[in-house]
Amino acid sequence: MRRLISSGSPFEATAGYSRAVVQGDWCFVSGTTGYDYATMTMPEGVEAQTRNCLATIGKALEDAGFSFADVVRCHYYVTEAAFADRVFPILGETFGAIRPAATMVVCDLIRPEMLIEIEVTALRRN
DSSP: OEEEEOOOOHHHHHHTOOSEEEETTEEEEEEEESOBTTTTBOOSSHHHHHHHHHHHHHHHHHHHTOOGGGEEEEEEEESOTTHHHHHHHHHHHHHTTTOOEEEEEEOOOSSTTOOEEEEEEEEOOO
8 A cells, every 4th residue: 555645845746756655564754855844944954954854754654654663765955065974863863773875965955045955765664
C-alpha cells in the first residue's frame, strides 16, 4: 500500500511531490532543504540548515512510522565542497551509529539561499 507523507510545505503542492512516500516496508524521503516550515524562513549558515533538514526528515520518518535507525541510504547535496567538514559532525550526531550508505555531491541548488539538501531512504527493521 502506498502512503504519502506531507510536511505541510507549500512547495509540495506547487511542485507536485510528497515529503515522503511509504511503499510496503520502504520509506523514500524527498530531497529536503533547510527551510523552517513553521516560519517559512531559511537560516543563513550551512550548519543551521543541516539541522533543519534533519529535523524535517526526522518528522517525516516519524509520521511514516519509521526512525533514523531505519535509514539505509543518504544523499547529501552541498553547494560548496568546503561545507563537507562543517556538516560531517552534525551528520555524525544523527547517523554515526546507524552508518547508512551515503553519497555527498557538490552542486548548485534551485535557490541561492539553499546550501544543503538531504534525501534518505529507510527500510523498516523487522
